[in-house]
Each structure stands twice: as C-alpha cells, then as structure tokens.
Amino acid sequence: MATMKLASWASSLEYSTIPESVRKAAIRSFYNWAGCAIGGSNHPATIIAHDSLQAFFGAPTSSLLGQTATRVDAQHAALLNGIASHVHDYDDTHLETIIHPTGPVASALLAFAESQPQAVGGEDFLLAMIAGIEAECKIGLAVWPDHYDVGWHITSTTGAIGAAVAVGRLLKLDAERMAHAIGIAAAQVTGLREMFGSHAKSFHVGRAAQNGLIAALLAKGGFTSSTRALEAKRGWANVVSAVQKLDELMASLGKAWETQKNSFKPFPCGIVIHPIIDGCAQLKPDVDATGKQIGSIRARVHPLVLELTGKKKPKDGLEAKFSVYHGGALGLLYGKATPALYEDCVATDPKVVNIRDKIEASEDNSLAADEAYITVTFEDGSEVEKHVVHAIGSTEVPMTDEQLTAKFVDQCQSLLGGRTQQVSDALWRIESAPGIAQLIRGLY
Amino acid sequence: MATMKLASWASSLEYSTIPESVRKAAIRSFYNWAGCAIGGSNHPATIIAHDSLQAFFGAPTSSLLGQTATRVDAQHAALLNGIASHVHDYDDTHLETIIHPTGPVASALLAFAESQPQAVGGEDFLLAMIAGIEAECKIGLAVWPDHYDVGWHITSTTGAIGAAVAVGRLLKLDAERMAHAIGIAAAQVTGLREMFGSHAKSFHVGRAAQNGLIAALLAKGGFTSSTRALEAKRGWANVVSAVQKLDELMASLGKAWETQKNSFKPFPCGIVIHPIIDGCAQLKPDVDATGKQIGSIRARVHPLVLELTGKKKPKDGLEAKFSVYHGGALGLLYGKATPALYEDCVATDPKVVNIRDKIEASEDNSLAADEAYITVTFEDGSEVEKHVVHAIGSTEVPMTDEQLTAKFVDQCQSLLGGRTQQVSDALWRIESAPGIAQLIRGLY
Numbered sequence: 043m044a045t046m047k048l049a050s051w052a053s054s055l056e057y058s059t060i061p062e063s064v065r066k067a068a069i070r071s072f073y074n075w076a077g078c079a080i081g082g083s084n085h086p087a088t089i090i091a092h093d094s095l096q097a098f099f100g101a102p103t104s105s106l107l108g109q110t111a112t113r114v115d116a117q118h119a120a121l122l123n124g125i126a127s128h129v130h131d132y133d134d135t136h137l138e139t140i141i142h143p144t145g146p147v148a149s150a151l152l153a154f155a156e157s158q159p160q161a162v163g164g165e166d167f168l169l170a171m172i173a174g175i176e177a178e179c180k181i182g183l184a185v186w187p188d189h190y191d192v193g194w195h196i197t198s199t200t201g202a203i204g205a206a207v208a209v210g211r212l213l214k215l216d217a218e219r220m221a222h223a224i225g226i227a228a229a230q231v232t233g234l235r236e237m238f239g240s241h242a243k244s245f246h247v248g249r250a251a252q253n254g255l256i257a258a259l260l261a262k263g264g265f266t267s268s269t270r271a272l273e274a275k276r277g278w279a280n281v282v283s284a285v286q287k288l289d290e291l292m293a294s295l296g297k298a299w300e301t302q303k304n305s306f307k308p309f310p311c312g313i314v315i316h317p318i319i320d321g322c323a324q325l326k327p328d329v330d331a332t333g334k335q336i337g338s339i340r341a342r343v344h345p346l347v348l349e350l351t352g353k354k355k356p357k358d359g360l361e362a363k364f365s366v367y368h369g370g371a372l373g374l375l376y377g378k379a380t381p382a383l384y385e386d387c388v389a390t391d392p393k394v395v396n397i398r399d400k401i402e403a404s405e406d407n408s409l410a411a412d413e414a415y416i417t418v419t420f421e422d423g424s425e426v427e428k429h430v431v432h433a434i435g436s437t438e439v440p441m442t443d444e445q446l447t448a449k450f451v452d453q454c455q456s457l458l459g460g461r462t463q464q465v466s467d468a469l470w471r472i473e474s475a476p477g478i479a480q481l482i483r484g485l486y
Numbered sequence: 487m488a489t490m491k492l493a494s495w496a497s498s499l500e501y502s503t504i505p506e507s508v509r510k511a512a513i514r515s516f517y518n519w520a521g522c523a524i525g526g527s528n529h530p531a532t533i534i535a536h537d538s539l540q541a542f543f544g545a546p547t548s549s550l551l552g553q554t555a556t557r558v559d560a561q562h563a564a565l566l567n568g569i570a571s572h573v574h575d576y577d578d579t580h581l582e583t584i585i586h587p588t589g590p591v592a593s594a595l596l597a598f599a600e601s602q603p604q605a606v607g608g609e610d611f612l613l614a615m616i617a618g619i620e621a622e623c624k625i626g627l628a629v630w631p632d633h634y635d636v637g638w639h640i641t642s643t644t645g646a647i648g649a650a651v652a653v654g655r656l657l658k659l660d661a662e663r664m665a666h667a668i669g670i671a672a673a674q675v676t677g678l679r680e681m682f683g684s685h686a687k688s689f690h691v692g693r694a695a696q697n698g699l700i701a702a703l704l705a706k707g708g709f710t711s712s713t714r715a716l717e718a719k720r721g722w723a724n725v726v727s728a729v730q731k732l733d734e735l736m737a738s739l740g741k742a743w744e745t746q747k748n749s750f751k752p753f754p755c756g757i758v759i760h761p762i763i764d765g766c767a768q769l770k771p772d773v774d775a776t777g778k779q780i781g782s783i784r785a786r787v788h789p790l791v792l793e794l795t796g797k798k799k800p801k802d803g804l805e806a807k808f809s810v811y812h813g814g815a816l817g818l819l820y821g822k823a824t825p826a827l828y829e830d831c832v833a834t835d836p837k838v839v840n841i842r843d844k845i846e847a848s849e850d851n852s853l854a855a856d857e858a859y860i861t862v863t864f865e866d867g868s869e870v871e872k873h874v875v876h877a878i879g880s881t882e883v884p885m886t887d888e889q890l891t892a893k894f895v896d897q898c899q900s901l902l903g904g905r906t907q908q909v910s911d912a913l914w915r916i917e918s919a920p921g922i923a924q925l926i927r928g929l930y
Contacts, residue, residue: 087709090709093707094706095704097544097559098559100543100544101541116541193720225684229677229689231675232673232675234715234725237715240711242710245673245709246673256539260535262538263535267681267686268684268686271678275680280636280637
C-alpha cells in the first residue's frame with residue numbers, strides 16, 4: 043500500500059493546498075541549493091566528472107550552475123549540479139534523518155525543467171520539488187536510523203525516489219505510472235557511507251538525481267516496475283533496513299510537512315562545531331572592542347564534538363573541517379566560517395594557528411548538541427563569556443533570509459562577480475517566475 | 487585488502503596467462519550474449535527505454551545490436567543492449583550464484599570499445615571481459631546466498647562491479663585507479679528481486695552496465711572513492727549481506743576460473759523446467775515414428791518444479807514460462823522451446839493445449855534438480871520412456887557450439903534475415919578480430 047499511497051498523494055498534490063510556510067521553506071531550500079551548486083561548480087570532483095563523461099553529452103538543454111553559458115543534456119546537468127551542490131558539505135539538512143534533501147531533487151528537476159519545450163512556471167516547479175522532498179524525507183524517516191547505521195548514505199538512497207517523484211509530478215504522471223517511477227528509482231540504491239571523505243560521496247547525490255530522472259521518464263513511457271516496490275517482502279524497505287514504518291509515515295503525508303523542517307548550514311563543516319563557531323563569532327565584536335590580547339580560550343562542549351572534531355593541529359583544509367579549534371579561531375578572527383576559510387593556506391596561517399593553539403575544549407555531558415559555553419580570558423586576566431543555547435542553523439535559530447543571502451553571496455562572488463546580486467534577487471523570486479528555464483538562462 | 491587484491495589482479499591480468507578453456511568459455515559467453523541482445527532488441531522494454539531516453543543521446547559511436555545501423559552514445563548503448571540481452575531470461579547463468587554474468591560486463595565493454603578512437607582487438611576485448619566476469623562472480627560467491635535471499639538481484643548488484651573492472655582493464659587502469667573504479671561501481675547497488683516479472687528486471691542489467699562504465703571512466707579521470715570499498719565496515723559486502731567471505735574468494739582469483747563455469751540456457755524459461763523440455767524433445771522422434779495418438783504423459787520431477795512452475799492452464803506467454811506443462815507440450819510437438827513458442831498465441835493454441843492437458847507431473851524427492859523421468863502412453867496402451875539424468879545446459883551436458891549456433895540463428899533470423907549466418911560466423915571469430923568496432927559494424 044505504501045508505494046501506491048505515496049504515488050497517489052504526489053500525483054494529486056496541488057500548489058494551492060500547500061501551506062504558505064512550506065512554500066516559503068521550499069524557496070529557501072532551492073535558493074540555498076543553487077548557491078551551493080554554484081559554489082561547488084569549480085571543485086575538482088565536479089570538473090573531473092564533467093571531463094570524464096563529456097564524450098557522452100547529448101543536446102545542450104540544461105545549465106551547469108556557475109559555469110557561464112555552459113549547457114549539457116539534462117541527465118548530465120542533473121549529475122554535475124548534484125555533485126557540485128553537495129561537494130562542500132554545505133547544503134541543507136533535514137535534521138531528523140540528516141538527509142540533505144534538496145540536492146537529488148532540485149538537481150534532477152531543474153535540469154529536466156530546462157529541457158522541456160514548454161515553460162515550467164515557478165509554482166509548478168516548487169510544487170514538484172515539494173512533492174519530491176516530502177517523498178524522500180518520509181521514506182527516510184520510515185527506515186531511520188537502521189538504514190543509516192548499517193552504512194547507507196541516506197541522502198542518495200532516498201533522494202533517487204524523491205527525484206523520481208518530483209520529475210514525475212512535473213510530468214503529471216498518474217498514480218500508477220508514478221508508482222512505477224518510484225519502483226524504478228527504488229531499485230537503484232546508490233550511496234555507501236564508506237565513501238565519505240572521497241569524491242564518491244558527492245557523486246552519490248548527482249547519481250541519485252539521474253536515477254530519479256530516468257525513472258520518471260521510463261515510467262512515463264510505460265516501463266513497468268512494481269506498484270509494491272517500497273513495502274513488498276523483497277522490496278526497498280525490507281532490503282535496505284532491518285526496521286521500517288512505511289505505513290505510519292505515508293499516513294502523515296500532507297499533514298506533517300518535512301520541507302518545513304529543512305535547515306541550512308551557516309558553516310561548511312560538521313554541524314557539531316557550529317555552536318563554537320557561532321559563539322566565537324558573537325564574541326568577536328566584544329573582543330575587538332577591548333583592544334586587548336587574548337591569553338586563552340576555554341570551551342565547554344557536547345561530548346560528540348571532541349570525538350568527531352578533536353583535531354588539534356589540522357595540517358590542511360580538509361583536516362580543518364574536523365577541528366573544533368580551527369572553527370573557534372575562525373569565529374574569533376573573522377566572525378564567520380566560509381569555504382574560503384577552509385582552504386589549505388588558512389589551516390597553516392600563523393594568525394589562525396596562534397589563536398587555535400590558545401583554545402582548550404572540554405566535554406560537558408549536560409550540554410545539548412547545539413549548545414556551548416565559551417570564555418575568552420585576556421592577558422590582563424579579564425574575561426568575556428558567551429553561552430550559545432542553540433547554534434545558528436538549528437531548528438530553534440534558523441538562518442534568516444538575510445543570512446542565507448550573505449552565504450549565497452560569499453559562495454558565488456568569485457564565480458559570478460558583478461552579477462551576484464542580480465542572480466540572488468532572481469532566485470529569491472522563483473515563485474512568480476513564468477518560466478524556470480528563462481529565469482536560469484537570464485542569469486548569464 | 488579485498489578491493490586492492492581484486493584491483494591488482496585485474497590490472498595485471500594478461501591474456502597469455504589465461505587457460506585456453508577459459509578463453510573458449512568467454513567466446514561462447516560473448517556469442518550467446520550477442521544473440522540474446524539481438525533477439526531482445528525489439529522487445530517492448532528495450533523500445534520503451536530507447537524512446538524514453540532518446541532526447542539525451544550523445545554522439546552515435548556504439549551499436550544497438552539487432553537494430554541495423556542504429557548507433558547511440560556508449561552509455562546508452564550499454565543500457566539498451568543490456569536490457570535487450572536479459573529481457574527474455576534467455577541469457578547465461580553462473581550456476582553457483584545464478585548470476586547472469588555476461589550481460590552487465592559485455593554490454594558496457596562492447597559499447598565502450600566501439601566508442602574508442604583506437605581499435606580494440608579481440609584478445610584485449612576478451613581479456614577485459616574475462617576480468618570483469620571473474621570479478622563479478624567472485625564477489626557474488628562471497629555474499630551468496632544471503633545477498634540474494636534478502637532480495638537483491640545479484641546479477642546487477644555484482645554486475646556493475648564486473649563492468650567497471652572490464653572497462654577499467656580495457657583502459658589499462660593501474661591498481662589504485664582500478665580500486666576507485668570498483669568503489670564507485672560498488673556504491674551503486676542496483677537491482678531488487680521485487681522487480682522480477684516487470685520491465686525493471688532487465689533494466690537492472692543495463693543500468694549495471696552503465697554504472698560500471700562510468701565508474702571506470704571517472705576513476706580514470708582521478709575521481710576517488712575508497713580503496714576498501716568492498717571490505718570496509720560500511721563498505722559493500724557488509725551493507726548488502728549479513729555474511730561474506732571476500733578474502734577466501736579473492737584468494738582464488740586466477741586459480742578457479744568462474745568464466746569456465748558459465749552455462750547457457752537452451753530454453754527461454756525457468757531452468758527447473760529444462761529436464762522436462764529436454765526429455766520430451768528427445769522423445770519426439772520416437773513418438774512421431776509410432777504414428778500413434780498420445781493418451782497421456784506422466785512426468786516425475788524434482789519438487790521445486792511444481793512449486794515454481796506448476797501453472798496448469800497458462801493464459802498467455804508470460805504465464806507459460808511458469809508452466810512445466812506448456813514446456814513439455816513444446817518438447818513433444820516441436821522438439822524445442824524458443825522465444826517464438828512463448829508468444830501469447832502459442833499458449834492458447836488448441837494443438838498445444840491438447841497435449842498440455844494430457845500431462846501429469848508428480849514430485850519425486852529422490853531426483854536431482856536437472857533430472858526427470860517421462861513416460862508417454864499411447865491410446866493403445868503402449869509406452870515410450872525417457873530418463874533425463876542431466877538436462878541439456880547443465881554443467882554435465884553443456885550446449886555444444888552447434889547448439890549455441892542454432893539458438894543464435896533462431897533468435898536472430900527474423901531480425902537479421904539473410905545476414906544471420908554471416909553475423910554468427912563473424913561473432914565466433916571474435917578472438918582474432920583486429921578491431922571489435924570494425925567487426926560489429928561489418929555485420930550490417
């Protein structure tokens with residue numbers, strides 16, 4: 043029943059019935075995704091994938107975000123934008139499942155929408171995207187946490203199904219063909235956690251987008267799979283997870299909206315470091331105002347912080363992502379942590395190393411994962427303190443639109459130059475766009 | 487260690503060190519695969535996939551077998567030839583794992599070889615194919631039977647890795663890049679048994695070919711995955727199977743050759759029916775010679791036969807594939823069972839139904855799976871009998887080259903017409919071909 047239930051729900055979803063807060067969350071999700079895709083477009087993983095597969099590119103219908111005027115066929119645009127959007131680990135997070143939901147869905151949907159002869163309007167686009175994100179997060183919740191624990195990269199394994207539902211909704215598939223699309227996507231279970239730390243991690247996201255895109259197109263053409271693909275004895279959920287609660291989650295479709303729970307990362311590193319960076323960034327004006335020299339910094343943090351990110355002397359940018367000390371130093375020195383501040387040269391910059399070495403972090407079991415206490419002691423013995431109750435980017439303290447815009451500008455400035463603000467403005471107005479392809483092409 | 491062990495072995499494999507019997511098995515495997523791919527090229531699943539994805543096709547470098555002079559990009563040729571080769575369930579079988587090994591590997595390899603500017607000779611092609619088939623079957627054995635029992639379609643889940651190794655060998659990847667190719671392929675776990683009975687089953691095979699093809703190309707470009715992709719805690723084997731014996735199987739590489747164990751189906755239906763069809767076909771001349779009317783037919787069979795294929799009155803061709811009675815009738819009436827004899831019209835042909843209704847089958851626990859006793863009783867009370875010890879196509883009674891040729895001709899005649907024999911001859915001579923692309927293109 044779960045497969046047909048999801049298929050029927052997605053096929054009949056209408057934009058007018060989606061709460062305003064959900065639509066707003068979808069716009070923020072797409073905006074944040076686009077910034078990440080632009081920001082990751084010149085990463086080696088994206089470039090290698092482009093160059094390695096270039097011989098297969100078909101008619102150039104769909105944009106590679108961030109790459110001025112470069113278009114490829116929709117399948118490859120889905121792959122490459124998907125890789126780019128995830129490669130800095132800077133994309134969105136559905137906190138209950140740690141799915142990064144927009145990557146697979148928007149990568150498939152935008153590439154496909156651009157390839158269509160008829161204009162796809164902003165509302166139709168967002169409707170399809172919301173259907174896809176709801177599908178992927180509900181299915182993810184149904185197999186969480188066992189599915190992730192055993193070793194699947196849940197973003198891509200559920201993301202293919204989300205992408206199929208999204209493209210299927212745009213294609214106006216009826217419930218039965220939507221079910222076949224879900225099945226074809228479900229049969230392509232891509233993403234192993236063993237790949238974390240390699241290029242393949244972001245490949246998962248792009249491949250999931252492709253898997254879903256072709257699933258929807260095949261189903262539209264009459265290709266069959268199973269209308270019990272998710273719940274059957276040898277169907278998706280039983281094969282990829284020891285426990286599942288599909289019926290419960292499918293019953294919540296359209297009642298509890300997962301899109302609305304999406305969160306955005308203010309900093310391109312593990313979420314456990316965020317309270318320290320946030321607190322240090324908040325202390326920076328006070329510290330600067332004193333004009334005093336810092337003697338030492340003490341931080342009390344959730345135990346996971348040191349387990350996951352306890353690297354005292356990171357030797358390059360990648361290691362710095364696993365260093366709470368590097369993160370704290372960035373907050374105090376720059377009031378932020380951006381991809382540029384995770385370049386190799388920053389990890390070894392004497393100014394950063396000097397502050398980093400002064401930070402001592404200790405575990406405090408009484409703290410929440412998004413909480414921290416920070417005390418800066420100056421050389422004269424005076425102190426300033428900060429208690430971060432919920433870090434920026436958490437459910438309780440979401441990033442504001444202005445903060446998302448600042449993140450976008452930071453990610454895109456070096457690639458888009460003087461057009462950055464104009465691109466940002468256009469993306470914020472997606473809901474009223476008469477045509478998505480025209481919107482995207484108008485950016486260049 | 488398993489991933490690097492496999493990668494090193496495949497990277498350094500040389501054609502001269504492969505036993506003659508293994509090379510011969512590879513030629514037979516490729517020949518049989520080509521016939522299946524040609525025979526399945528006009529199946530609805532193949533046609534729907536072609537038409538649904540046509541908008542994405544890139545530069546036409548690679549042939550769609552059976553479709554005169556139609557070429558597409560190598561990725562789509564891999565997909566479509568892969569679907570076609572599996573869609574009639576008529577391809578080869580590695581009996582210990584029930585992997586159909588040549589589909590994913592040859593589909594990727596042929597498409598890619600055709601796309602290369604430099605000619606790929608027959609020996610290099612077969613070398614790469616053997617490396618791929620060994621990889622996929624060894625990995626399959628390492629997770630058999632749990633992996634299949636839980637619901638994975640083992641042909642495609644292992645086939646992507648086989649295809650990556652094959653294309654990687656053709657590309658002369660060094661061991662480290664080969665390991666990354668294996669990892670990228672391993673992360674794309676495609677194929678659920680729930681899809682059996684739908685188009686998606688054969689899609690798995692084509693998609694596995696694509697998954698492996700792009701894995702090898704990405705790795706060649708420097709894209710990274712994990713050099714412990716197969717054996718790591720959250721790597722392939724542990725994620726997709728509760729039990730695994732990778733080390734044992736990797737130690738047998740180049741010692742026990744899986745390619746040599748490959749078997750070929752004489753009949754396009756479940757292997758458990760084969761002893762009945764074989765026995766009835768062997769009885770046909772005797773029955774015909776008597777000129778008498780058949781009164782009844784009694785068969786004693788392995789218990790699995792009735793469990794899996796006990797359909798008494800199949801109403802169409804697909805149901806007929808699950809009917810031991812239909813199979814027996816074909817043997818007695820036509821002396822064979824071919825795809826044409828599993829068309830809907832044959833399942834309802836009064837001549838077939840008449841014989842089918844006279845067959846009674848009973849279980850006999852003392853029989854082997856490839857064994858059967860058949861007794862035909864004429865209306866005058868006289869009888870003829872046949873004891874099939876090992877059905878044709880089993881390890882003990884493999885199909886001869888002549889029988890494989892007859893199967894090929896039957897599959898291809900309606901598509902290739904007068905060129906059938908010439909195509910068959912060319913394919914048998916693959917080992918000495920100076921260029922695979924030239925060989926394939928010369929067929930049309």
